[in-house]
Amino acid sequence: MGIAVLGTGGGARAHIAKLAELGHEVHVGTRDPRATLARTEPDMMGNPPFGAWLADHPGIQMHTFADAAERAAELVISGIDGHNAVAALSAAAEQLATKTLVDYAVPYIYNPDLEHPWPTPWGTMPKLDPCDTDSLAERIQRALPRTKVVKAFVTQEQDTVVDPKGVGAGEHTMFIAGEHTDAKAAVTDLLKAYGWTDILDLGPLVSARGMEMYAHMHSAIGFALGFGTHFGIKVVR
Ligand SMILES: NC(=O)c1ccc[n+]([C@@H]2O[C@H](COP(=O)([O-])OP(=O)(O)OC[C@H]3O[C@@H](n4cnc5c(N)ncnc54)[C@H](OP(=O)(O)O)[C@@H]3O)[C@@H](O)[C@H]2O)c1
Incomplete structure:
Protein backbone atom coordinates (compact mmCIF):
# COMPACT_ATOMS: atom_id res chain seq x y z
CA MET A 1 0.00 0.00 0.00
CA GLY A 2 1.36 3.45 -0.88
CA THR A 8 13.12 14.48 5.37
CA GLY A 9 14.30 15.00 8.97
CA GLY A 10 15.60 12.32 11.30
CA GLY A 11 12.15 11.27 12.45
CA ALA A 12 10.79 10.99 8.93
CA ARG A 13 13.79 8.88 7.92
CA ALA A 14 13.00 6.34 10.65
CA HIS A 15 9.49 5.88 9.25
CA ILE A 16 10.62 5.85 5.61
CA ALA A 17 13.17 3.09 6.25
CA LYS A 18 10.83 0.99 8.41
CA LEU A 19 7.89 1.26 6.02
CA ALA A 20 10.11 0.21 3.13
CA GLU A 21 11.39 -2.73 5.22
CA LEU A 22 7.76 -3.73 5.85
CA GLY A 23 7.21 -3.84 2.09
CA HIS A 24 5.25 -0.62 1.62
CA GLU A 25 5.61 1.66 -1.36
CA VAL A 26 6.90 4.87 0.26
CA HIS A 27 6.44 8.35 -1.17
CA VAL A 28 8.56 11.00 0.51
CA GLY A 29 7.45 14.62 0.48
CA THR A 30 9.79 17.60 0.71
CA ARG A 31 9.44 21.28 -0.22
CA ASP A 32 11.62 21.01 -3.32
CA PRO A 33 13.02 17.55 -4.18
CA ARG A 34 15.89 18.92 -6.28
CA ALA A 35 16.95 21.38 -3.60
CA THR A 36 16.73 18.69 -0.91
CA LEU A 37 18.87 16.28 -2.95
CA ALA A 38 21.41 19.03 -3.71
CA ARG A 39 22.12 19.67 -0.01
CA THR A 40 25.64 18.80 1.10
CA GLU A 41 25.50 19.92 4.75
CA PRO A 42 24.00 18.01 7.71
CA ASP A 43 20.58 19.29 8.83
CA MET A 44 20.10 21.28 12.04
CA MET A 45 19.92 18.05 14.07
CA GLY A 46 23.21 16.85 12.59
CA ASN A 47 21.68 14.24 10.29
CA PRO A 48 23.61 13.65 7.07
CA PRO A 49 22.26 15.36 3.91
CA PHE A 50 19.13 13.58 2.73
CA GLY A 51 20.65 12.63 -0.63
CA ALA A 52 23.49 10.77 1.10
CA TRP A 53 20.96 8.95 3.31
CA LEU A 54 18.77 8.13 0.33
CA ALA A 55 21.70 6.53 -1.50
CA ASP A 56 21.62 3.81 1.16
CA HIS A 57 17.83 3.39 0.80
CA PRO A 58 17.13 2.57 -2.84
CA GLY A 59 13.58 2.48 -4.20
CA ILE A 60 12.29 5.48 -2.22
CA GLN A 61 10.45 8.00 -4.38
CA MET A 62 10.69 11.77 -3.74
CA HIS A 63 8.05 14.38 -4.52
CA THR A 64 6.76 17.72 -3.33
CA PHE A 65 4.61 17.52 -0.19
CA ALA A 66 1.40 17.73 -2.26
CA ASP A 67 2.48 15.13 -4.83
CA ALA A 68 3.53 12.68 -2.12
CA ALA A 69 0.18 13.13 -0.35
CA GLU A 70 -1.62 12.57 -3.66
CA ARG A 71 0.15 9.24 -4.14
CA ALA A 72 -0.79 7.88 -0.71
CA ALA A 73 -3.62 5.38 -0.85
CA GLU A 74 -4.86 6.31 2.60
CA LEU A 75 -2.14 6.97 5.14
CA VAL A 76 0.11 10.04 5.34
CA ILE A 77 2.67 10.66 8.09
CA SER A 78 3.68 14.25 8.67
CA GLY A 79 7.24 14.86 9.83
CA ILE A 80 7.12 18.54 8.90
CA ASP A 81 8.69 20.87 11.46
CA GLY A 82 5.93 21.82 13.91
CA HIS A 83 6.19 25.58 13.47
CA ASN A 84 5.64 25.29 9.72
CA ALA A 85 3.30 22.31 9.56
CA VAL A 86 -0.09 24.08 9.36
CA ALA A 87 0.98 26.27 6.44
CA ALA A 88 2.72 23.46 4.56
CA LEU A 89 -0.13 20.98 5.05
CA SER A 90 -2.77 23.59 4.16
CA ALA A 91 -1.07 24.00 0.80
CA ALA A 92 -1.71 20.28 0.20
CA ALA A 93 -5.28 20.28 1.56
CA GLU A 94 -6.81 18.93 -1.67
CA GLN A 95 -4.39 16.01 -1.85
CA LEU A 96 -4.90 15.22 1.85
CA ALA A 97 -8.71 15.32 1.74
CA THR A 98 -10.37 12.08 3.03
CA LYS A 99 -6.96 10.64 4.04
CA THR A 100 -5.58 9.79 7.47
CA LEU A 101 -2.83 12.16 8.51
CA VAL A 102 -0.61 11.20 11.44
CA ASP A 103 0.95 14.28 13.00
CA TYR A 104 3.91 13.63 15.29
CA ALA A 105 5.33 17.14 15.39
CA VAL A 106 6.06 19.26 18.44
CA PRO A 107 5.07 22.91 17.95
CA TYR A 108 8.52 24.21 18.92
CA ILE A 109 9.62 27.80 18.49
CA TYR A 110 13.41 27.62 18.39
CA ASN A 111 15.69 30.22 20.03
CA PRO A 112 12.86 31.96 21.88
CA ASP A 113 13.43 35.21 23.74
CA LEU A 114 12.32 34.20 27.24
CA GLU A 115 12.35 35.90 30.60
CA HIS A 116 13.23 32.59 32.26
CA PRO A 117 15.11 30.47 29.70
CA TRP A 118 15.78 26.75 30.23
CA PRO A 119 19.46 26.16 29.40
CA THR A 120 20.14 22.83 27.72
CA PRO A 121 23.31 21.19 26.36
CA TRP A 122 22.30 22.43 22.89
CA GLY A 123 21.04 25.94 23.68
CA THR A 124 17.83 27.33 25.13
CA MET A 125 14.91 24.90 25.27
CA PRO A 126 12.46 25.78 22.49
CA LYS A 127 9.11 27.27 23.45
CA LEU A 128 5.84 25.44 22.78
CA ASP A 129 3.31 27.45 20.75
CA PRO A 130 0.44 26.60 20.75
CA CYS A 131 0.37 25.23 24.25
CA ASP A 132 -2.13 24.44 27.02
CA THR A 133 -5.26 25.95 25.43
CA ASP A 134 -4.74 24.61 21.90
CA SER A 135 -2.46 22.16 20.09
CA LEU A 136 -0.76 21.81 16.75
CA ALA A 137 -2.86 18.75 15.93
CA GLU A 138 -6.10 20.64 16.55
CA ARG A 139 -4.86 23.50 14.38
CA ILE A 140 -4.08 21.07 11.58
CA GLN A 141 -7.53 19.47 11.91
CA ASP A 159 13.79 5.50 16.13
CA THR A 160 11.96 3.95 19.08
CA VAL A 161 8.53 4.46 17.49
CA VAL A 162 9.55 2.16 14.64
CA ASP A 163 11.43 -0.24 16.96
CA PRO A 164 9.61 -0.30 20.31
CA LYS A 165 11.26 -3.57 21.37
CA GLY A 166 14.60 -1.76 21.34
CA VAL A 167 13.63 -0.25 24.71
CA GLY A 168 12.55 -2.33 27.71
CA ALA A 169 11.66 -5.26 25.42
CA GLY A 170 8.75 -3.12 24.16
CA GLU A 171 7.09 -2.84 27.59
CA HIS A 172 6.06 0.79 27.21
CA THR A 173 3.04 2.78 26.08
CA MET A 174 2.20 4.56 22.83
CA PHE A 175 -0.60 7.14 22.76
CA ILE A 176 -2.99 8.09 19.99
CA ALA A 177 -5.79 10.68 19.80
CA GLY A 178 -8.21 11.89 17.14
CA GLU A 179 -11.83 12.36 16.14
CA HIS A 180 -12.00 9.58 13.55
CA THR A 181 -12.34 5.98 14.71
CA ASP A 182 -11.40 4.45 11.36
CA ALA A 183 -8.29 6.63 11.13
CA LYS A 184 -7.20 5.65 14.64
CA ALA A 185 -7.74 2.00 13.72
CA ALA A 186 -5.46 2.42 10.69
CA VAL A 187 -2.75 4.05 12.83
CA THR A 188 -3.15 1.32 15.46
CA ASP A 189 -2.58 -1.31 12.75
CA LEU A 190 0.58 0.49 11.68
CA LEU A 191 1.80 0.68 15.28
CA LYS A 192 1.20 -3.05 15.72
CA ALA A 193 3.20 -3.68 12.55
CA TYR A 194 6.00 -1.60 14.11
CA GLY A 195 5.82 -3.91 17.15
CA TRP A 196 3.73 -1.94 19.67
CA THR A 197 1.58 -3.95 22.05
CA ASP A 198 0.41 -1.25 24.52
CA ILE A 199 -1.42 1.42 22.51
CA LEU A 200 -3.57 3.76 24.61
CA ASP A 201 -6.31 5.68 22.78
CA LEU A 202 -6.63 9.00 24.62
CA GLY A 203 -9.89 9.78 22.84
CA PRO A 204 -10.58 13.10 21.11
CA LEU A 205 -7.94 15.23 19.45
CA VAL A 206 -7.96 17.71 22.31
CA SER A 207 -5.80 15.13 24.14
CA ALA A 208 -3.02 16.14 21.74
CA ARG A 209 -2.47 19.11 24.08
CA GLY A 210 -1.12 16.78 26.73
CA MET A 211 0.85 14.71 24.24
CA GLU A 212 2.59 17.79 22.84
CA MET A 213 3.24 19.32 26.27
CA TYR A 214 4.93 16.06 27.31
CA ALA A 215 7.83 17.15 25.07
CA HIS A 216 9.42 19.13 27.91
CA MET A 217 9.09 16.17 30.29
CA HIS A 218 10.64 13.91 27.66
CA SER A 219 13.59 16.30 27.43
CA ALA A 220 13.93 16.50 31.23
CA ILE A 221 14.02 12.70 31.52
CA GLY A 222 16.51 12.56 28.67
CA PHE A 223 18.82 15.06 30.39
CA ALA A 224 18.58 13.08 33.64
CA LEU A 225 19.40 9.75 31.97
CA GLY A 226 22.13 11.18 29.77
CA PHE A 227 22.16 12.32 26.18
CA GLY A 228 21.41 9.54 23.71
CA THR A 229 19.79 7.21 26.26
CA HIS A 230 16.67 5.65 24.76
CA PHE A 231 13.72 5.22 27.09
CA GLY A 232 9.98 4.76 27.10
CA ILE A 233 7.13 5.47 29.47
CA LYS A 234 4.65 2.89 30.66
CA VAL A 235 1.15 3.61 31.96
CA VAL A 236 0.79 1.06 34.74
CA ARG A 237 -2.82 0.14 35.50
N1 LIG B 1 12.93 13.24 15.42
C1 LIG B 1 12.23 12.68 16.40
O1 LIG B 1 12.55 11.58 16.90
C2 LIG B 1 11.01 13.38 16.92
C3 LIG B 1 10.32 12.84 18.01
C4 LIG B 1 9.14 13.43 18.44
C5 LIG B 1 8.71 14.58 17.82
N2 LIG B 1 9.42 15.14 16.79
C6 LIG B 1 8.93 16.36 16.16
O2 LIG B 1 8.48 16.01 14.86
C7 LIG B 1 8.71 17.08 13.94
C8 LIG B 1 9.56 16.58 12.80
O3 LIG B 1 10.78 16.12 13.32
P1 LIG B 1 11.90 15.49 12.39
O4 LIG B 1 13.05 15.24 13.28
O5 LIG B 1 11.36 14.37 11.60
O6 LIG B 1 12.23 16.66 11.35
P2 LIG B 1 12.64 18.21 11.52
O7 LIG B 1 14.10 18.33 11.26
O8 LIG B 1 12.11 18.79 12.78
O9 LIG B 1 11.81 18.86 10.30
C9 LIG B 1 12.25 18.65 9.00
C10 LIG B 1 11.13 18.80 8.02
O10 LIG B 1 10.44 20.04 8.19
C11 LIG B 1 10.33 20.67 6.92
N3 LIG B 1 10.35 22.12 7.05
C12 LIG B 1 11.24 22.87 7.74
N4 LIG B 1 10.96 24.18 7.58
C13 LIG B 1 9.88 24.24 6.75
C14 LIG B 1 9.12 25.32 6.19
N5 LIG B 1 9.42 26.60 6.44
N6 LIG B 1 8.07 25.00 5.41
C15 LIG B 1 7.75 23.72 5.14
N7 LIG B 1 8.45 22.66 5.63
C16 LIG B 1 9.50 22.93 6.42
C17 LIG B 1 11.56 20.21 6.14
O11 LIG B 1 11.27 20.30 4.76
P3 LIG B 1 12.37 19.90 3.64
O12 LIG B 1 12.25 18.41 3.49
O13 LIG B 1 11.94 20.65 2.45
O14 LIG B 1 13.69 20.34 4.19
C18 LIG B 1 11.73 18.79 6.62
O15 LIG B 1 11.01 17.89 5.81
C19 LIG B 1 9.34 18.19 14.78
O16 LIG B 1 8.31 19.04 15.26
C20 LIG B 1 9.95 17.46 15.95
O17 LIG B 1 10.10 18.28 17.10
C21 LIG B 1 10.54 14.55 16.33
Whole structure:
Protein backbone atom coordinates (compact mmCIF):
# COMPACT_ATOMS: atom_id res chain seq x y z
CA MET A 1 0.00 0.00 0.00
CA GLY A 2 1.36 3.45 -0.88
CA ILE A 3 2.14 5.47 2.23
CA ALA A 4 3.39 9.06 2.16
CA VAL A 5 5.90 10.44 4.63
CA LEU A 6 6.02 14.21 4.45
CA GLY A 7 9.44 15.21 5.72
CA THR A 8 13.12 14.48 5.37
CA GLY A 9 14.30 15.00 8.97
CA GLY A 10 15.60 12.32 11.30
CA GLY A 11 12.15 11.27 12.45
CA ALA A 12 10.79 10.99 8.93
CA ARG A 13 13.79 8.88 7.92
CA ALA A 14 13.00 6.34 10.65
CA HIS A 15 9.49 5.88 9.25
CA ILE A 16 10.62 5.85 5.61
CA ALA A 17 13.17 3.09 6.25
CA LYS A 18 10.83 0.99 8.41
CA LEU A 19 7.89 1.26 6.02
CA ALA A 20 10.11 0.21 3.13
CA GLU A 21 11.39 -2.73 5.22
CA LEU A 22 7.76 -3.73 5.85
CA GLY A 23 7.21 -3.84 2.09
CA HIS A 24 5.25 -0.62 1.62
CA GLU A 25 5.61 1.66 -1.36
CA VAL A 26 6.90 4.87 0.26
CA HIS A 27 6.44 8.35 -1.17
CA VAL A 28 8.56 11.00 0.51
CA GLY A 29 7.45 14.62 0.48
CA THR A 30 9.79 17.60 0.71
CA ARG A 31 9.44 21.28 -0.22
CA ASP A 32 11.62 21.01 -3.32
CA PRO A 33 13.02 17.55 -4.18
CA ARG A 34 15.89 18.92 -6.28
CA ALA A 35 16.95 21.38 -3.60
CA THR A 36 16.73 18.69 -0.91
CA LEU A 37 18.87 16.28 -2.95
CA ALA A 38 21.41 19.03 -3.71
CA ARG A 39 22.12 19.67 -0.01
CA THR A 40 25.64 18.80 1.10
CA GLU A 41 25.50 19.92 4.75
CA PRO A 42 24.00 18.01 7.71
CA ASP A 43 20.58 19.29 8.83
CA MET A 44 20.10 21.28 12.04
CA MET A 45 19.92 18.05 14.07
CA GLY A 46 23.21 16.85 12.59
CA ASN A 47 21.68 14.24 10.29
CA PRO A 48 23.61 13.65 7.07
CA PRO A 49 22.26 15.36 3.91
CA PHE A 50 19.13 13.58 2.73
CA GLY A 51 20.65 12.63 -0.63
CA ALA A 52 23.49 10.77 1.10
CA TRP A 53 20.96 8.95 3.31
CA LEU A 54 18.77 8.13 0.33
CA ALA A 55 21.70 6.53 -1.50
CA ASP A 56 21.62 3.81 1.16
CA HIS A 57 17.83 3.39 0.80
CA PRO A 58 17.13 2.57 -2.84
CA GLY A 59 13.58 2.48 -4.20
CA ILE A 60 12.29 5.48 -2.22
CA GLN A 61 10.45 8.00 -4.38
CA MET A 62 10.69 11.77 -3.74
CA HIS A 63 8.05 14.38 -4.52
CA THR A 64 6.76 17.72 -3.33
CA PHE A 65 4.61 17.52 -0.19
CA ALA A 66 1.40 17.73 -2.26
CA ASP A 67 2.48 15.13 -4.83
CA ALA A 68 3.53 12.68 -2.12
CA ALA A 69 0.18 13.13 -0.35
CA GLU A 70 -1.62 12.57 -3.66
CA ARG A 71 0.15 9.24 -4.14
CA ALA A 72 -0.79 7.88 -0.71
CA ALA A 73 -3.62 5.38 -0.85
CA GLU A 74 -4.86 6.31 2.60
CA LEU A 75 -2.14 6.97 5.14
CA VAL A 76 0.11 10.04 5.34
CA ILE A 77 2.67 10.66 8.09
CA SER A 78 3.68 14.25 8.67
CA GLY A 79 7.24 14.86 9.83
CA ILE A 80 7.12 18.54 8.90
CA ASP A 81 8.69 20.87 11.46
CA GLY A 82 5.93 21.82 13.91
CA HIS A 83 6.19 25.58 13.47
CA ASN A 84 5.64 25.29 9.72
CA ALA A 85 3.30 22.31 9.56
CA VAL A 86 -0.09 24.08 9.36
CA ALA A 87 0.98 26.27 6.44
CA ALA A 88 2.72 23.46 4.56
CA LEU A 89 -0.13 20.98 5.05
CA SER A 90 -2.77 23.59 4.16
CA ALA A 91 -1.07 24.00 0.80
CA ALA A 92 -1.71 20.28 0.20
CA ALA A 93 -5.28 20.28 1.56
CA GLU A 94 -6.81 18.93 -1.67
CA GLN A 95 -4.39 16.01 -1.85
CA LEU A 96 -4.90 15.22 1.85
CA ALA A 97 -8.71 15.32 1.74
CA THR A 98 -10.37 12.08 3.03
CA LYS A 99 -6.96 10.64 4.04
CA THR A 100 -5.58 9.79 7.47
CA LEU A 101 -2.83 12.16 8.51
CA VAL A 102 -0.61 11.20 11.44
CA ASP A 103 0.95 14.28 13.00
CA TYR A 104 3.91 13.63 15.29
CA ALA A 105 5.33 17.14 15.39
CA VAL A 106 6.06 19.26 18.44
CA PRO A 107 5.07 22.91 17.95
CA TYR A 108 8.52 24.21 18.92
CA ILE A 109 9.62 27.80 18.49
CA TYR A 110 13.41 27.62 18.39
CA ASN A 111 15.69 30.22 20.03
CA PRO A 112 12.86 31.96 21.88
CA ASP A 113 13.43 35.21 23.74
CA LEU A 114 12.32 34.20 27.24
CA GLU A 115 12.35 35.90 30.60
CA HIS A 116 13.23 32.59 32.26
CA PRO A 117 15.11 30.47 29.70
CA TRP A 118 15.78 26.75 30.23
CA PRO A 119 19.46 26.16 29.40
CA THR A 120 20.14 22.83 27.72
CA PRO A 121 23.31 21.19 26.36
CA TRP A 122 22.30 22.43 22.89
CA GLY A 123 21.04 25.94 23.68
CA THR A 124 17.83 27.33 25.13
CA MET A 125 14.91 24.90 25.27
CA PRO A 126 12.46 25.78 22.49
CA LYS A 127 9.11 27.27 23.45
CA LEU A 128 5.84 25.44 22.78
CA ASP A 129 3.31 27.45 20.75
CA PRO A 130 0.44 26.60 20.75
CA CYS A 131 0.37 25.23 24.25
CA ASP A 132 -2.13 24.44 27.02
CA THR A 133 -5.26 25.95 25.43
CA ASP A 134 -4.74 24.61 21.90
CA SER A 135 -2.46 22.16 20.09
CA LEU A 136 -0.76 21.81 16.75
CA ALA A 137 -2.86 18.75 15.93
CA GLU A 138 -6.10 20.64 16.55
CA ARG A 139 -4.86 23.50 14.38
CA ILE A 140 -4.08 21.07 11.58
CA GLN A 141 -7.53 19.47 11.91
CA ARG A 142 -9.25 22.89 11.81
CA ALA A 143 -7.19 23.87 8.75
CA LEU A 144 -7.94 20.55 7.00
CA PRO A 145 -11.52 19.61 7.94
CA ARG A 146 -11.75 16.92 5.24
CA THR A 147 -8.63 15.15 6.53
CA LYS A 148 -8.67 12.67 9.42
CA VAL A 149 -5.93 13.88 11.77
CA VAL A 150 -4.46 11.50 14.34
CA LYS A 151 -1.88 12.61 16.88
CA ALA A 152 0.56 9.81 17.60
CA PHE A 153 4.26 8.96 17.93
CA VAL A 154 5.05 12.38 19.47
CA THR A 155 5.96 11.11 22.94
CA GLN A 156 8.88 9.06 21.63
CA GLU A 157 12.01 9.39 19.54
CA GLN A 158 11.01 8.10 16.15
CA ASP A 159 13.79 5.50 16.13
CA THR A 160 11.96 3.95 19.08
CA VAL A 161 8.53 4.46 17.49
CA VAL A 162 9.55 2.16 14.64
CA ASP A 163 11.43 -0.24 16.96
CA PRO A 164 9.61 -0.30 20.31
CA LYS A 165 11.26 -3.57 21.37
CA GLY A 166 14.60 -1.76 21.34
CA VAL A 167 13.63 -0.25 24.71
CA GLY A 168 12.55 -2.33 27.71
CA ALA A 169 11.66 -5.26 25.42
CA GLY A 170 8.75 -3.12 24.16
CA GLU A 171 7.09 -2.84 27.59
CA HIS A 172 6.06 0.79 27.21
CA THR A 173 3.04 2.78 26.08
CA MET A 174 2.20 4.56 22.83
CA PHE A 175 -0.60 7.14 22.76
CA ILE A 176 -2.99 8.09 19.99
CA ALA A 177 -5.79 10.68 19.80
CA GLY A 178 -8.21 11.89 17.14
CA GLU A 179 -11.83 12.36 16.14
CA HIS A 180 -12.00 9.58 13.55
CA THR A 181 -12.34 5.98 14.71
CA ASP A 182 -11.40 4.45 11.36
CA ALA A 183 -8.29 6.63 11.13
CA LYS A 184 -7.20 5.65 14.64
CA ALA A 185 -7.74 2.00 13.72
CA ALA A 186 -5.46 2.42 10.69
CA VAL A 187 -2.75 4.05 12.83
CA THR A 188 -3.15 1.32 15.46
CA ASP A 189 -2.58 -1.31 12.75
CA LEU A 190 0.58 0.49 11.68
CA LEU A 191 1.80 0.68 15.28
CA LYS A 192 1.20 -3.05 15.72
CA ALA A 193 3.20 -3.68 12.55
CA TYR A 194 6.00 -1.60 14.11
CA GLY A 195 5.82 -3.91 17.15
CA TRP A 196 3.73 -1.94 19.67
CA THR A 197 1.58 -3.95 22.05
CA ASP A 198 0.41 -1.25 24.52
CA ILE A 199 -1.42 1.42 22.51
CA LEU A 200 -3.57 3.76 24.61
CA ASP A 201 -6.31 5.68 22.78
CA LEU A 202 -6.63 9.00 24.62
CA GLY A 203 -9.89 9.78 22.84
CA PRO A 204 -10.58 13.10 21.11
CA LEU A 205 -7.94 15.23 19.45
CA VAL A 206 -7.96 17.71 22.31
CA SER A 207 -5.80 15.13 24.14
CA ALA A 208 -3.02 16.14 21.74
CA ARG A 209 -2.47 19.11 24.08
CA GLY A 210 -1.12 16.78 26.73
CA MET A 211 0.85 14.71 24.24
CA GLU A 212 2.59 17.79 22.84
CA MET A 213 3.24 19.32 26.27
CA TYR A 214 4.93 16.06 27.31
CA ALA A 215 7.83 17.15 25.07
CA HIS A 216 9.42 19.13 27.91
CA MET A 217 9.09 16.17 30.29
CA HIS A 218 10.64 13.91 27.66
CA SER A 219 13.59 16.30 27.43
CA ALA A 220 13.93 16.50 31.23
CA ILE A 221 14.02 12.70 31.52
CA GLY A 222 16.51 12.56 28.67
CA PHE A 223 18.82 15.06 30.39
CA ALA A 224 18.58 13.08 33.64
CA LEU A 225 19.40 9.75 31.97
CA GLY A 226 22.13 11.18 29.77
CA PHE A 227 22.16 12.32 26.18
CA GLY A 228 21.41 9.54 23.71
CA THR A 229 19.79 7.21 26.26
CA HIS A 230 16.67 5.65 24.76
CA PHE A 231 13.72 5.22 27.09
CA GLY A 232 9.98 4.76 27.10
CA ILE A 233 7.13 5.47 29.47
CA LYS A 234 4.65 2.89 30.66
CA VAL A 235 1.15 3.61 31.96
CA VAL A 236 0.79 1.06 34.74
CA ARG A 237 -2.82 0.14 35.50
N1 LIG B 1 12.93 13.24 15.42
C1 LIG B 1 12.23 12.68 16.40
O1 LIG B 1 12.55 11.58 16.90
C2 LIG B 1 11.01 13.38 16.92
C3 LIG B 1 10.32 12.84 18.01
C4 LIG B 1 9.14 13.43 18.44
C5 LIG B 1 8.71 14.58 17.82
N2 LIG B 1 9.42 15.14 16.79
C6 LIG B 1 8.93 16.36 16.16
O2 LIG B 1 8.48 16.01 14.86
C7 LIG B 1 8.71 17.08 13.94
C8 LIG B 1 9.56 16.58 12.80
O3 LIG B 1 10.78 16.12 13.32
P1 LIG B 1 11.90 15.49 12.39
O4 LIG B 1 13.05 15.24 13.28
O5 LIG B 1 11.36 14.37 11.60
O6 LIG B 1 12.23 16.66 11.35
P2 LIG B 1 12.64 18.21 11.52
O7 LIG B 1 14.10 18.33 11.26
O8 LIG B 1 12.11 18.79 12.78
O9 LIG B 1 11.81 18.86 10.30
C9 LIG B 1 12.25 18.65 9.00
C10 LIG B 1 11.13 18.80 8.02
O10 LIG B 1 10.44 20.04 8.19
C11 LIG B 1 10.33 20.67 6.92
N3 LIG B 1 10.35 22.12 7.05
C12 LIG B 1 11.24 22.87 7.74
N4 LIG B 1 10.96 24.18 7.58
C13 LIG B 1 9.88 24.24 6.75
C14 LIG B 1 9.12 25.32 6.19
N5 LIG B 1 9.42 26.60 6.44
N6 LIG B 1 8.07 25.00 5.41
C15 LIG B 1 7.75 23.72 5.14
N7 LIG B 1 8.45 22.66 5.63
C16 LIG B 1 9.50 22.93 6.42
C17 LIG B 1 11.56 20.21 6.14
O11 LIG B 1 11.27 20.30 4.76
P3 LIG B 1 12.37 19.90 3.64
O12 LIG B 1 12.25 18.41 3.49
O13 LIG B 1 11.94 20.65 2.45
O14 LIG B 1 13.69 20.34 4.19
C18 LIG B 1 11.73 18.79 6.62
O15 LIG B 1 11.01 17.89 5.81
C19 LIG B 1 9.34 18.19 14.78
O16 LIG B 1 8.31 19.04 15.26
C20 LIG B 1 9.95 17.46 15.95
O17 LIG B 1 10.10 18.28 17.10
C21 LIG B 1 10.54 14.55 16.33
